[in-house]
Amino acid sequence: EAGVVQSPRYKIIEKKQPVAFWCNPISGHNTLYWYRQNLGQGPELLIRYENEEAVDDSQLPKDRFSAERLKGVDSTLKIQPAELGDSAVYLCASSLGTEVEKLFFGSGTQLSVL
Amino acid sequence: AQTVTQSQPEMSVQEAETVTLSCTYDTSESDYYLFWYKQPPSRQMILVIRQEAYKQQNATENRFSVNFQKAAKSFSLKISDSQLGDAAMYFCAYKNSGYALNFGKGTSLLVTP
Numbered sequence: 001e002a003g004v005v006q007s008p009r010y011k012i013i014e015k016k017q018p019v020a021f022w023c024n025p026i027s028g029h030n031t032l033y034w035y036r037q038n039l040g041q042g043p044e045l046l047i048r049y050e051n052e053e054a055v056d057d058s059q060l061p062k063d064r065f066s067a068e069r070l071k072g073v074d075s076t077l078k079i080q081p082a083e084l085g086d087s088a089v090y091l092c093a094s095s096l097g098t099e100v101e102k103l104f105f106g107s108g109t110q111l112s113v114l
Numbered sequence: 115a116q117t118v119t120q121s122q123p124e125m126s127v128q129e130a131e132t133v134t135l136s137c138t139y140d141t142s143e144s145d146y147y148l149f150w151y152k153q154p155p156s157r158q159m160i161l162v163i164r165q166e167a168y169k170q171q172n173a174t175e176n177r178f179s180v181n182f183q184k185a186a187k188s189f190s191l192k193i194s195d196s197q198l199g200d201a202a203m204y205f206c207a208y209k210n211s212g213y214a215l216n217f218g219k220g221t222s223l224l225v226t227p
Contacts, residue, residue, distance in 0.1 A: 042205045042217025098213045105159040
């Protein structure tokens, strides 16, 4: 069974450009999370979905970040426009229900904003 | 807000030896979960071990065990018989009755032959 799949693995863009990250969770996992991991830090939650509904987006910088999970399966996280401080690893994770104890992570997208 | 502190930015251990990684946390809750995650260069976070706060017995998973001191709010990870494949970043994490994980800043573990 495939794990959580994320693409691209790396992305380099210039500031003010848009960027998008894609995540496909483990089949059957209805809860999906996007985390941001800054250099030298642990991951921090950006947004959590239950099926297609964003049930917690309180940490998502809404002026430039957006996310969607239209059919309750895969998800896209977008930044527009990107800033230098957005350079980080963006991790996607999924779980069955809210069992965080059984959380599975993808390998992330490393974003570099120049 | 709960905070998780890992005071050791880097640790080194020789192959086959034992190493202990430290973690302390701050919370006013009585019911919570604690975790240790491993993040190798592939960046994928992998669950190593977890501990429910209501359980007094320390969790063990093969070569990995924890020392959970609830009163002291301490949750250390012991890796026995260290292997080269254990080299990675290790993150301590806390979860209360909600769903969000709060991670520490991590400890980089180097394993030398």
